[in-house]
Amino acid sequence: MSPVSFFKCLADDTRLHCVLLLQHKGELCVCDLVDAIGESQPKVSRHLAQLRECGILLTRREGQWMYYRLNPQLPAWAAAVIGQAAEGNSVYLKPALVRLGKSESQASCCD
Template identity: 50%
Template sequence: MNQTDFFKCLSDPTRLQIIKMVISKNNICVCEFTEQLAFSQPKISRHLALLRTHAILLDRRQGQWVYYRLNPDLPIWAKEILTTLSQHPIV
């Protein structure tokens, strides 16, 4: 994993909120993100696509729904950073 891309993904408040949601509740569908964050589905999907492209999140399709979870194969340093971030409010 490229560290620069990882930190660029974390630099956006919406993506950071998405990651925090995934950490607190694994396997979240897009509809839950749109409801909780009050953003349109296309906007959420763009952020999710970027997080998926950089292998921070993985997706699983179940019927018409797509569920997202944290990539279990993230490097230890990345998991530690995400865990630490999830314990603090977004400023």
């Protein structure tokens, strides 16, 4: 993966939220991400597909639900970039994390 296409993947609000939330939470299903980010399901799904196609995310199906996670085989520099971005932008990420916490404390979309 070229560095430019990697950075292109992070250069969108929806995609960056997905990546940073997954870096934080380990694994999430699409409905969790839709709730946390507050965008339409097709929009989130399209961006997730893009992140998977370029190798940043992996998926696992469980029944009706599709779980996304960071690809553990990312080049070290790319994983480090994601880690730094997550560390340095907790303020940017916080609202989505709060929404994620709320939907987890209640009956979640994927229980």
